[in-house]
Amino acid sequence: MKSSFKKRLREALKGILNEIEIKFLPSGFQQIGTIVILNLKNQLWNRKDVIAEAVQNIVSNCDAVCLNKGAIYSQFRTPQIELVIGESTETIHKEHGTLYKLDVSKIMFAKGNINERKRYPKLVKNEIIFDFFSGVGYFCLNIARLANPKRIYAFEMNPIAYHYLVENIKINKVSDKIKPILGDCKTEALKIKEKADRIIMGLLPSPKDALPTAFQVINPKKSIIHYEGLLNDSDPPEKLLEDVSIIGKEFNKKTKLEHVEFIKSYRPHVNHVCLDILVN
Template structure:
């Protein structure tokens, strides 16, 4: 059974974004306008996950279905321009961030990179630039990227009802962490939260917008990321909730103040466990600890590191949940541990 919600046209963008954020927008069918007597309505297709109502509008069965025409694949766009061997080497996926396409192109297709970029812009006419991705580097995990087509690398990305302004050649934005950012946006109501590796606001902004925390202290050491963090605080109108601090979180994290601490960085995160635990209230609090770990150690090493740091401070640990976020690299997982830390 195919479902839709019928809403006034002026509510269209708001409800569409909620459907995308809630992952119940049916992208196989068209959003269309209907004229019922003298009333104009917008009909938004949704999946079974939408429930019985969305923002007070009932979910009903759709009678006359209009499906979207599937977009041509990258191979179809380039089948007359590339050899069979080259077609087989084309990237199978890419990342659309705001109005910029980010794509990894193998070295073997270096001479065809502009053709590939032109094809991608044809597939996504609302986008204005294509950027080639070479991975990340350095302590600040900065992206190594090349602008292939277009003039701009700065964009505003919408996610879960929040706005993130960024330059895709200067700061990272991981699509693989979407589920974790969405989950965190539901936590922290009425709490004091410390975000130790805030970046451009990946976790701080959704939490401030949706969860209703008392205060978020967002710490970021990278000057470029920090500049966008401040801009995103302004864009999302959460100046009264988020206090941005530029610097090393091991030095600038508060002591005995937080109900919850987010450690959303990977690589050397375990070196910051003790400052994170000191930031929590002596009466206890919740730690969200991220780590990249070999798959065979995923069930032991992150928890052992948390317990070791807690023991050094005379604190106790109760592990609440361990979650796999994504495969970070071959044989390596990105995991998150939620732990209660107390005396």
């Protein structure tokens, strides 16, 4: 797909860009819903309009083309996205039959976590779930649609992400299964009377500061914590597990590593993983 895109883009811009500019053209793109996001070399930023127009003609189901201008920033992981062609940066992305409405200029959507979003529903059986960093509903929507949770408490402190979380719960028709909560999970989760059979802690860097809350709200008999983090190629998973085990001991909880899920390569020799940890 990438080689075909690059070839077609070069052909479309031949005679419009010079030979040096042609060499700097991207080999691929990211598409979220009907919006294409491009990473362009700095040398091509002044040619972004003609490149965006060519991309829109090449890529199917494309209503807008945006330029990624830098790394995410702020505690809410806000993207640096510029709309180059099109009318809006808001879209609806469909994945595994689940609909995710969001604004790509305000909310990050990690397409690389697609398998993790698919995996969770297979694990859930009539459980109470706390989704600590819910975002627009990355994990909880799929669980609510494809599994049979007793109830999901979805915590989100970013008001913009929370707005889309509420909308996504409605458009996916899972209002009876998910209760959205605006605020910091570290304090809001402590207000819930029910205890969690499963806690999803899907955030990078690893949310160590939320572990004390997790151990206070889990089902005292048995529960699972999904804890995400980064590991070097040479690191054993126990290195990441130690974060959880140390806090667990403070609350007289035993932890056992049940499974290590490779999510994606984060950078050379560093991997994004999720630990499935049994707590009792």
